[in-house]
Amino acid sequence: ALLDDDGLRHVLAATTDHRAFYDALGAVPFEDGRDPSSVLARKAYLRADREPWGPHLRDALSATQKLLRVVGAFARTDPKSLLGRSAAVDLHTVGGPVHPDESLTCGTCAWRHDSSRSVGRSRCRKHPGVRIDASMRACVRWEAVFDCQDCGACCREAYTAVEVKRTEPVVTRYPDLVVREGKYLHLRRAGERCAALEGGRTPAEQYTCRIYDDRPSTCREFALASPNCLDARRAVGLSR
Ligand code: SF4
Ligand code: SF4
Incomplete structure (x- = not known):
């Protein structure tokens, strides 16, 4: 999921014995709900975002993504190329990949809210600095409305x-x-x-x-x- 945020899931894949588990993960690696293994994984994800290593990790992944977009463009047409597959991932306005389910939009996500500054505009709780639109295709961090x-x-x-x-x-x-x-x-x-x-x-x-x-x-x-x-x-x- 950490790699997914920058569209790097294929190119920085796990190796050795863990590869089979990694490849078997669904398109959205954290399932919704209160499944205990998903809960543990999300907690680990939160820790990866914290000081002191979080900002450096994010910078490194973002720089890798930019590099990949340049280099991977040469391999886009090769279906076997990990570089090409990663470079072909469509990115959302917020930076990470779009959600694999094309029918989902920001408008149905629990974290979209009305902008307090501009009437009719939307914002995202998870990406506070970015303007979004309710009609946009969802990003991989989409969540169904919960109670x-x-x-x-x-x-x-x-x-x-x-x-x-x-x-x-x-x-x-x-x-x-x-x-x-x-x-x-x-x-x-x-x-x-x-x-x-x-x-x-x-x-x-x-x-x-x-x-x-x-x-x-x-x-x-x-x-x-x-x-x-x-x-x-x-x-x-x-x-x-
Ligand atoms: S978290 Fe939700 S509202 Fe924010 S960009 Fe992703 S789908 Fe849109
Ligand atoms: S307000 Fe409701 S949904 Fe939000 S953290 Fe509390 S119990 Fe959970």
């Missing part, structure tokens, strides 16, 4: 504390859930999860919040498909 009950990321290990204001109903209605540390109040944790979060113990089971109607403002203000939502989903390996 919080399949995710729960912000209520589990993506964050470690949920602050509570003293005046919020949860303080009196659910005192067992509120931890006091001096003047600071926060919701109790159950391992890596908020103690009010239920479900999600198997990939098929949905998450629910048992105090949903009385949840603190910290939770109410957390918006679906916002930048924080993307960070949270990346942290738990649900988005890349």
Whole structure:
């Protein structure tokens, strides 16, 4: 997936015993959903994007892509050439390859949002500096619209504390859930999860919040498909 972002998947393929596994991966290597191996792979992908090595890795891959476009143009017509196959990959406006499913568009992606600056224009949460259009063919990082009950990321290990204001109903209605540390109040944790979060113990089971109607403002203000939502989903390996 890291190589896919720059259209380098074929030319920088894994070798030795790992090659068969690599070649067997689908067109979009991270499957959607909460499959445990996909979750682990997305977490590794997130780490590869972090300091100190992330920026250098991205620069190196981007430079390799530019080189490949020049060199690979000479081999485009040779079906056996890895260089040619990589150079033939169509790139999206955002830089990476287009999605293999031609029917998908940015308009159906969970991360497209209306530009706050220009009416009728779109932006992408995953590529904040780039203008996109809802009618564009999707890139390889397309994701179907999801809902919080399949995710729960912000209520589990993506964050470690949920602050509570003293005046919020949860303080009196659910005192067992509120931890006091001096003047600071926060919701109790159950391992890596908020103690009010239920479900999600198997990939098929949905998450629910048992105090949903009385949840603190910290939770109410957390918006679906916002930048924080993307960070949270990346942290738990649900988005890349
Ligand atoms: S992540 Fe989604 S909205 Fe962004 S460019 Fe890719 S398909 Fe379009
Ligand atoms: S707001 Fe985003 S991170 Fe939180 S549960 Fe909903 S989809 Fe997941």
